[in-house]
Amino acid sequence: MALAPLDWAVLALYFVLSLAIGLHYTRRASASTAEFFVSGRNLPWWLAGTSMVATSFAVDTPLVVTAWVRTGGIQENWIWWCLAMSGMLAVFVFAKLWRRSEVVTVAEFTELRYAGRSASALRGFRAVYLTLYANALTMGWLSLAMLKVLGEVLSVGKEWALVVTVLVTLLYGMLGGLWGAVVTDLFQFSLAMVGSVLLAIFAVDAAGGIANVLAVVGNPPVGASAGRDVVSFLPPLEAGGDFWSTPLATFLMLVTVQWWSNKNSDGGPVVVQRIAASRDEREALLATLWFQVANYALRPWPWILTALASLVLYPDLADPEIAYPRMMVDLLPAGLRGVMLASLTAAFMSSFVTFINLSAAYLVNDLYRRFLVRGASERHYVAASRVASVVAVVLGGTVGYFATSISGLFKLLLELGAGVGLVYIARWFWWRVNAWSEIAAMLTSSIFTAVLRMSHTWGGPEFTFPQVVLLNAAGSFLVWWAVTLLTAPTPMPKLIEFYRKVRPPGWWGPVRSALPEGSAEAAGLGRSLVLWAISTVFVYAALFGTGKLLLRAWVPGALLSAVALATGAYLWRNLSREKVAALLR
Numbered sequence: 001m002a003l004a005p006l007d008w009a010v011l012a013l014y015f016v017l018s019l020a021i022g023l024h025y026t027r028r029a030s031a032s033t034a035e036f037f038v039s040g041r042n043l044p045w046w047l048a049g050t051s052m053v054a055t056s057f058a059v060d061t062p063l064v065v066t067a068w069v070r071t072g073g074i075q076e077n078w079i080w081w082c083l084a085m086s087g088m089l090a091v092f093v094f095a096k097l098w099r100r101s102e103v104v105t106v107a108e109f110t111e112l113r114y115a116g117r118s119a120s121a122l123r124g125f126r127a128v129y130l131t132l133y134a135n136a137l138t139m140g141w142l143s144l145a146m147l148k149v150l151g152e153v154l155s156v157g158k159e160w161a162l163v164v165t166v167l168v169t170l171l172y173g174m175l176g177g178l179w180g181a182v183v184t185d186l187f188q189f190s191l192a193m194v195g196s197v198l199l200a201i202f203a204v205d206a207a208g209g210i211a212n213v214l215a216v217v218g219n220p221p222v223g224a225s226a227g228r229d230v231v232s233f234l235p236p237l238e239a240g241g242d243f244w245s246t247p248l249a250t251f252l253m254l255v256t257v258q259w260w261s262n263k264n265s266d267g268g269p270v271v272v273q274r275i276a277a278s279r280d281e282r283e284a285l286l287a288t289l290w291f292q293v294a295n296y297a298l299r300p301w302p303w304i305l306t307a308l309a310s311l312v313l314y315p316d317l318a319d320p321e322i323a324y325p326r327m328m329v330d331l332l333p334a335g336l337r338g339v340m341l342a343s344l345t346a347a348f349m350s351s352f353v354t355f356i357n358l359s360a361a362y363l364v365n366d367l368y369r370r371f372l373v374r375g376a377s378e379r380h381y382v383a384a385s386r387v388a389s390v391v392a393v394v395l396g397g398t399v400g401y402f403a404t405s406i407s408g409l410f411k412l413l414l415e416l417g418a419g420v421g422l423v424y425i426a427r428w429f430w431w432r433v434n435a436w437s438e439i440a441a442m443l444t445s446s447i448f449t450a451v452l453r454m455s456h457t458w459g460g461p462e463f464t465f466p467q468v469v470l471l472n473a474a475g476s477f478l479v480w481w482a483v484t485l486l487t488a489p490t491p492m493p494k495l496i497e498f499y500r501k502v503r504p505p506g507w508w509g510p511v512r513s514a515l516p517e518g519s520a521e522a523a524g525l526g527r528s529l530v531l532w533a534i535s536t537v538f539v540y541a542a543l544f545g546t547g548k549l550l551l552r553a554w555v556p557g558a559l560l561s562a563v564a565l566a567t568g569a570y571l572w573r574n575l576s577r578e579k580v581a582a583l584l585r
Contacts, residue, residue: 004338007335051274068307089265137412139400143396144403152329199306261473420476422477431509
């Protein structure tokens with residue numbers, strides 16, 4: 001399909017604005033690695049939080065959400081909805097702790113929390129682990145998603161179009177650092193949301209309106225979702241057949257295990273980088289809260305409505321992940337098609353530049369500066385960071401070139417990280433966790449995933465996704481727990497230093513007893529957990545209440561909306577400056 005001149009003009013304007021922002025912040029980002037990686041720790045909450053949302057709103061998200069709805073119904077989205085529980089835990093428990101730590105990356109945290117050669121080894125190992133595994137896989141599925149979009153929009157040259165897009169992203173990321181990334185995120189997130197709402201309106205209208213969409217998808221068979229209740233928010237209770245292959249088994253695993261066992265259980269690298277860049281602990285808490293609310297309560301429904309309409313318009317597609325860009329091509333007029341393509345490009349670039357910056361931070365802050373070249377000038381390390389950005393792009397692009405499924409890479413990342421979440425939580429609450437605990441969890445989680453996934457190739461059983469996650473979480477826990485008890489604890493002087501700086505809650509009795517002046521248990525955990533529970537109810541009530549109203553289920557929609565309003569009002573009253581200050585003590 002050929003884009004109209006107006007579409008090309010919209011795209012050109014978008015690229016010019018993105019580059020202009022990067023150029024504007026070049027001098028500021030070049031001042032130091034603190035400016036380049038954490039914006040001089042001076043981001044206001046609304047900018048830091050919006051940057052978190054923009055990064056999570058990647059080009060892959062609407063494509064994979066559409067595919068999940070087409071193949072498993074709305075309830076399939078629990079694969080990411082379950083993470084709202086750990087997300088809200090990050091708001092009220094971990095955001096203040098991360099900001100107090102004043103680290104640049106999650107890898108740097110290891111030498112704040114632990115001591116000795118094991119801590120140094122863990123820092124270096126985790127930097128490589130995150131760059132080669134987590135970030136490369138994420139950048140790979142982002143590249144794959146953008147290729148699928150460009151493949152629908154452009155009849156030829158999609159690979160070259162992706163190269164140009166990546167080069168522009170790399171350029172403003174190298175120039176502006178995190179400052180350029182977060183300011184561009186604000187503009188890109190706004191554009192991406194406008195595009196997703198526009199396509200939802202056009203798609204539902206083309207499918208005959210929401211009443212017709214509900215009538216059609218409510219009468220199976222409809223494409224790949226035949227035989228399922230497509231609009232249900234929960235899986236069917238009837239297990240039938242092999243329980244572990246059912247949606248119910250997956251759902252139960254997600255809401256009981258996955259939310260706390262995943263690699264982002266205490267925040268995750270992207271969120272932590274924005275927390276570290278926030279002005280203070282209060283701004284960090286508010287930024288993380290805004291991210292969770294926008295991520296789960298505001299964003300999903302334009303994508304889901306578009307996905308439901310796609311079942312009416314394209315009941316049979318070999319690749320369900322191309323339904324979203326195909327509707328963009330078929331339904332939008334010239335001009336709006338350019339806006340939509342620019343919005344998806346914005347979604348791609350906002351996420352891609354974040355992982356470029358994060359990978360550069362790991363390679364320079366946690367490897368190059370820490371182990372290879374010490375004592376050089378800040379200008380030298382900023383230059384090294386720009387070289388590392390190129391390395392990160394090559395790694396991510398290589399994964400994307402050989403990948404075939406966005407959803408497959410996403411599930412692989414969940415499986416690989418299922419064994420590390422609990423140790424990441426435990427290190428904040430239990431003084432006995434040491435560097436070997438984390439190393440054991442990271443290694444065993446990867447090994448267990450590989451063994452369970454390949455079991456059928458050598459004659460063993462073929463494990464399903466919920467089985468892999470559950471066995472990985474349980475097996476990794478047993479290994480790292482045993483390693484913790486069999487190895488020496490972190491030296492007491494390091495634990496005292498960490499406790500004084502971060503003031504973590506939980507089981508730190510021996511450390512508090514060793515403090516010369518004595519210390520009471522860190523305040524605020526009980527109230528933090530109450531706010532976590534209420535905020536989790538608020539997010540789910542807002543998410544499902546909005547959905548029920550959009551799908552014309554008026555009574556449950558009204559009831560859920562009332563719950564959202566009540567819990568939201570409670571949270572609002574507890575977010576005054578004075579009450580947040582008390583929470584942060």
